[in-house]
Amino acid sequence: MSALGETGRATTPALQTTGLVKRFGGLVATNDVTLAIEKGARHALIGPNGAGKTTLINLLTGVLKPTHGTVALAGKDVTRLTPHQRARRGIARTFQINQLFLDMTPLETVTLSAAAAKGRAGVWWHGAARETESVERAGALLERFGLTDVMSTRVSSLPYGKQRLLEIAVAIASEPSVLLLDEPAAGVPEDERHEILAIVESLPKEVTVVLIEHDMDLVFSFADRITVLVSGAVFTEGTVAEISANPEVRRVYLGEGDA
Numbered sequence: 263m264s265a266l267g268e269t270g271r272a273t274t275p276a277l278q279t280t281g282l283v284k285r286f287g288g289l290v291a292t293n294d295v296t297l298a299i300e301k302g303a304r305h306a307l308i309g310p311n312g313a314g315k316t317t318l319i320n321l322l323t324g325v326l327k328p329t330h331g332t333v334a335l336a337g338k339d340v341t342r343l344t345p346h347q348r349a350r351r352g353i354a355r356t357f358q359i360n361q362l363f364l365d366m367t368p369l370e371t372v373t374l375s376a377a378a379a380k381g382r383a384g385v386w387w388h389g390a391a392r393e394t395e396s397v398e399r400a401g402a403l404l405e406r407f408g409l410t411d412v413m414s415t416r417v418s419s420l421p422y423g424k425q426r427l428l429e430i431a432v433a434i435a436s437e438p439s440v441l442l443l444d445e446p447a448a449g450v451p452e453d454e455r456h457e458i459l460a461i462v463e464s465l466p467k468e469v470t471v472v473l474i475e476h477d478m479d480l481v482f483s484f485a486d487r488i489t490v491l492v493s494g495a496v497f498t499e500g501t502v503a504e505i506s507a508n509p510e511v512r513r514v515y516l517g518e519g520d521a
């Protein structure tokens with residue numbers, strides 16, 4: 263709670279955890295994770311399957327409550343806030359397995375998200391459609407994401423790569439200060455991956471981005487800082503140069519070869 267002292271104020275991280283622990287019965291999925299993610303960072307979270315990456319994201323967004331420890335967003339303790347309350351304070355995420363309203367269209371979905379960001383969370387599609395500003399913003403975002411030609415197609419009939427792009431567009435439409443991407447290209451066929459990678463690379467600079475990803479080429483080209491999680495704990499953290507030269511990290515990744 264008092265993790266932020268006087269000196270912490272000058273450079274308040276966008277997102278910070280202190281002594282975060284999550285137990286599932288006997289399993290320690292998150293083991294004493296203390297992490298600071300600076301404003302505007304491109305921060306990658308890597309680690310073997312089951313290392314606790316998704317669990318950490320769930321603790322950050324409030325989907326899970328920690329067994330111990332705290333989460334702070336822009337210096338404010340949000341540990342007791344619900345996912346919805348945290349979202350209102352600027353945290354957005356995408357899921358490892360996508361979660362969209364399959365019966366809606368991309369234009370409807372992104373417009374709703376843009377309208378909600380303007381404090382009109384109560385509007386449903388018929389209301390949102392009249393919000394010209396939100397519709398225009400949605401249209402511009404969809405164009406940037408290469409989704410204009412499918413903006414009126416039902417989400418359920420979009421190729422999976424487009425659905426994942428849409429998920430990021432929905433998150434960005436909510437004007438987050440922090441965006442958490444959990445394997446945004448997971449399950450996407452090889453020939454559609456490049457579109458997602460290009461979008462991830464071109465996200466607005468003012469948004470702090472945390473990316474979970476197994477593809478090390480992508481991680482190294484995207485990130486300015488990398489945290490390596492192993493068995494729920496921070497194994498090491500550093501710059502791309504430090505992490506890519508770390509023999510232990512190389513052994514874990516080259517040795518396992520799972521992706």
Ligand SMILES: Nc1ncnc2c1ncn2[C@@H]1O[C@H](COP(=O)(O)OP(=O)(O)OP(=O)(O)O)[C@@H](O)[C@H]1O
Pocket residue numbers: 286289291309310311312313314315316317318358
């Ligand atoms: N709700 C849950 N109940 C019980 N155990 C869980 C739950 N969620 C995750 N776990 C366990 O916690 C550990 C960490 O899982 P997590 O999904 O966070 O790993 P991950 O690093 O995201 O893995 P992957 O790379 O496969 O996505 C695993 O052993 C997993 O089985």
Ligand SMILES: [Mg+2]
Pocket residue numbers: 315316317358
């Ligand atoms: Mg995961």
